[in-house]
Amino acid sequence: MTSADVTRPSPGRETPATAAWRPSRVVTVPPAVPPVTTGTLADLVLDWEREDPGAVCFSRRDATGAWRTAGVAEFAARAREVAAGLVAAGVRPGDRVGLVSRTRYEWTVVDAACWFAGAVSVPVYDTSSPEQVAWVLSDSGAVVCVVETAAHAAVLEDVRAQVPALRHSWVIDDGGLDELVAAGRGVGEDALRAARAGSGPGTTATIVYTSGSTGRPKGCVLTHGNFVDLAANAHAVMPDMLDEPGASTLLFIPLAHVLARFVEVLCLSVRIPLAFAPDSRELVADLQSFRPSFVLAVPRVFQKVHAAAGHKAASGGRVRAALFARAEATAVAYSRALDAGGPGARLRAQHAVFDRLVYGKLRATLGGRLTRAVSGGASLGEHLGHFFRGVGLTVFEGWGLTETAAPACVTRPGDLRIGTVGLPLPGTEVGLAEDGEVLVRGIGVFREYLNRPEETAAAFRDGWFRTGDLGSLDEVGNLSITGRAKEIVVTAAGKNVAPAPLEDRLRTHPLISQAVVVGDERPYVACLLTLDEQALAAWGQLHGRPGLDLATAAGDAAVQAELQRAVDSANTSVSRAESIRRFRVLGQDLSLENGCLTPSLKVRRSEVLRVFAADLEALYR
Missing domain, CATH: 3.30.300.30 (ANL, C-terminal domain)
Structure with missing residues (x-):
């Protein structure tokens, strides 16, 4: 599956055969699913609708707090109606559509509407400052914007003079999507087909801005093919998690984050029901009532779950605190033993006791069905990886950046190397530069930084994207991230x-x-x-x-x-x-x-x- 001597070109930006430079070591995993040559993200929706129109694709809370489902035919119809409204408002293929909202069903409706209209979505975090909102919308050249609340609309109004291309905006909470649907009633299916007729795998699907941990956020231009190919190849290495009967997931990280966008596309590609959790303060209640079989999250979520379990034990007094400490140590020891020939009889017995006293209760807090998760966006840490596996929740750690459309590497079921971020995804190559910088090329790598040709050129070396992360590769090819070069x-x-x-x-x-x-x-x-x-x-x-x-x-x-x-x-x-x-x-x-x-x-x-x-x-x- 892997090789330290790669000569074949990979998808994405290719290294010329005559190039004098190459990384000091390369690990490559050939595509499990060939890159698509036609179609866009809209085809994921259309294909599912055609083959199983009654299938449930999304769930969200209604006004009473109950979960309400949306079938794929209902979702597809709503997305097309909103797309018609965008076309009626003058949005043309390639135009940028700003989107400021928490993670919710309507977010994905607007995102899919952009696919159907041939437009390019530009997500903005709902917590962004007015300055950040103005920067992302002006730099991207957004011509229209959909916002969630009246407060977001007020921010938009305050910065409107700084966004010269912006012509229209709609507020979700004030019936903005209904306004778009009404405006688009005169736009037929033929017009929508024409709007996306010029789109394909290499067409821009979205411009996702980096989080801005250093300097001003940069717009990463990501294509339809980046997401479609990445989702198909991720499915190929995670079939146990994604193909499990009754598989479902709960999305609670911001959809403005590239990892959440990948989850959105992955669920449409693999045809897995996804529920939206807009309020992180209600996460535990949402997990317990929706009961997902897997989740994808950033490490901070797992850190908080671990910390909350410790808080609860400590608040029960010294005996419960000591019990949890022993249970935690046993979980870590049990997980480590799984990688070293298996736990002995005594450790298995201790683990069984704590499973009844502690681990089972923790799993019940998370809904009772959650046995697998993927952590990405930063380092999870070896201790937490072993703790959760010992508890009964295997966390596969992945690594990627906005520039790689989310995951470039992920640990694998059946060969979990805790402490690493695993092998490259199929269709991806990972290499190390002389100074240990991690380099990537392949199906998920972005096309360019919007409006920044010099920075784009500096980000690549002979076709390899320079990630800025430092790392090492083990004898099998698993990548470990040791830090950021700038840090x-x-x-x-x-x-x-x-x-x-x-x-x-x-x-x-x-x-x-x-x-x-x-x-x-x-x-x-x-x-x-x-x-x-x-x-x-x-x-x-x-x-x-x-x-x-x-x-x-x-x-x-x-x-x-x-x-x-x-x-x-x-x-x-x-x-x-x-x-x-x-x-x-x-x-x-x-x-x-x-x-x-x-x-x-x-x-x-x-x-x-x-x-x-x-x-x-x-x-x-």
Whole structure:
């Protein structure tokens, strides 16, 4: 399946046969499903409708809180009606349609309407600031925009002068889609077929803006073929999860994130029912009532599930806290043993006991049917990977970027290498540059950064996309991500330190919410920590400190000692020169509100260092 000596060209941007340069090592997986040569994403809907019009494709909560299903024929009809409305409003093939909304059924209706109208959707996070909304819509040249709420409409109105191409907008909550349907009643099927007649696999389907963790967001131009081919080939390596009888999933990450868009397309391609969960505060209730068989999420979701289980145990007193700690250690040990010849009789017995006492209850909290998940967007961490597998929820870790239309690699059922992000997906090649930078080419790689030819050229080397991530390949070809090249800390002594491994280890501690390793041009490595408020309260109750909160924790000797133990544990994974010498607890968590997290919950390192500059300086006094 893999090879370290690849000479065949891959789909996507190809390296000329005469090119003098190539990565130091290449792992390639040939396409399991040949790249499509005709059609668009709209054909996924049309084919399903033609073959099984009554099949349920989507579910969402109605006004009473009950789940309401939509059959594929109902969905297809609604998408075509909205597409007709867009055409009636003057949207032409290739025009850009802004979309500002939470994850919900109407989001996907508008997305599919763009496919039917030959238009290009431009998603904007619903939490974006006015400046961000103005930038994405103006840079993309959006001619119309669909927003979710009156508040979004007000933001749009405030920045309208900065978006010169924008002509019309509609508000979902105010009946905007019904307005589009009414306006499009004079536009027939022939007009819609004509609108998408010039589209094909190489045509732009969407422009997804990077999360902006460094600098201004860039628009990644992604094609219909990127998504169609990627979904078909992902299906080929995950048949157990995707073809399971009664398979379904719950989508709760923002559809403005490329991973959620991939999930949307994957479900249409594989014909799996998908439910929408717009409010993350209701996630547990949604999981329990909808009961999906698998989910795809970012690591922060799994971190919060793990932390919540620990909080609940700690709030029950010392006995329950100790029971959970033993159960967690057993789950991790059991999972590790699966990779080392299998658990012994004693460990199997312990695992069976904790399955009745702890693991089964945790699985029930997640709906009871959830046995598989995929984590992507950042590193999950080895500890959490083993914990969840030991509990009975196998989390396959994937890796990709906006520029790769989501997954480029994923761990495989039957050969799960926890701690890696697995092999390339079929149709994808992964290589390493001389400095360890991960390079990719293949079916999912984007075409260009919109309006940025120089940056596009700089992002490729002889046809290989330069991801900016650093990594290594094991003997089989599984990729491990060790950090971002731009985030490498170089101390005053010239020592290069990758923050990610240390930060991942620290975030597994129940008290720690976020960790940011620092030390650029400083005499030693240090760390800024934020605490989980819920966990802190439970920990304080358990340790005779009721009422412990963020304001008092930084000066609490017992809390400091507990955090030092966490730092000491993390330091065992690195050399003395790379180890954290000092840490400081921040008075607030990193969040969207203070600008320190991206909408996909990645840390904006430069913003953290700006906002908490005084705390950073205090580490080196």
